[in-house]
Amino acid sequence: xxxxxxxxxxxxxxxxxxxxxxxxxxxxxxxxxxxxxxxxxxxxxxxxxxxxxxxxxxxxxxxxxxxxxxxxxxxxxxxxxxxxxxxxxxxxxxxxxxxxxxxxxxxxxxxxxxxxxxxxxxxxxxxxxxxxxxxxxxxxxxxxxxxxxxxxxxxxxxxxxxxxxxxxxxxxxxxxxxxxxxxxx
Numbered sequence: 001x002x003x004x005x006x007x008x009x010x011x012x013x014x015x016x017x018x019x020x021x022x023x024x025x026x027x028x029x030x031x032x033x034x035x036x037x038x039x040x041x042x043x044x045x046x047x048x049x050x051x052x053x054x055x056x057x058x059x060x061x062x063x064x065x066x067x068x069x070x071x072x073x074x075x076x077x078x079x080x081x082x083x084x085x086x087x088x089x090x091x092x093x094x095x096x097x098x099x100x101x102x103x104x105x106x107x108x109x110x111x112x113x114x115x116x117x118x119x120x121x122x123x124x125x126x127x128x129x130x131x132x133x134x135x136x137x138x139x140x141x142x143x144x145x146x147x148x149x150x151x152x153x154x155x156x157x158x159x160x161x162x163x164x165x166x167x168x169x170x171x172x173x174x175x176x177x178x179x180x181x182x183x184x185x
């Protein structure tokens with residue numbers, strides 16, 4: 001059988017969209033095949049471990065994206081507010097202004113939670129830790145910074161759920177603006 005012609009990175013991006021839309025349990029092999037434009041045998045060519053292997057590749061991509069686009073800006077140049085604004089803008093783009101679900105959020109429910117709990121915990125912890133460091137730099141106490149960082153992530157994740165449930169991105173956009181204002185409050 002000849003190797004599929006789509007680069008693996010593109011296949012992973014398409015799988016990410018499928019897991020983002022359907023979660024792990026809802027992303028059947030038929031859905032994953034449709035999302036990628038590949039037959040099931042071609043998917044197994046890229047991911048011999050099947051659906052679990054596909055989800056791991058998606059988590060690797062999310063880790064990479066978060067490191068570059070969300071956590072990276074928090075440690076880059078500029079004031080804490082400017083750096084947070086860059087991260088918020090990146091998240092806004094990634095979630096299409098609140099019209100897309102969070103892949104991490106979708107993977108913490110159902111069978112995927114058991115399969116990927118360690119990875120999910122590490123991803124959320126890295127995000128919270130980076131935000132807390134930024135908040136300390138902005139003048140918050142360590143204890144308050146940690147709570148603020150958790151509330152920040154909770155606000156975004158909750159707003160994504162609500163925006164999807166209402167089919168209205170306004171709650172997400174409101175929370176994103178509020179998160180920027182609360183950094184030094």
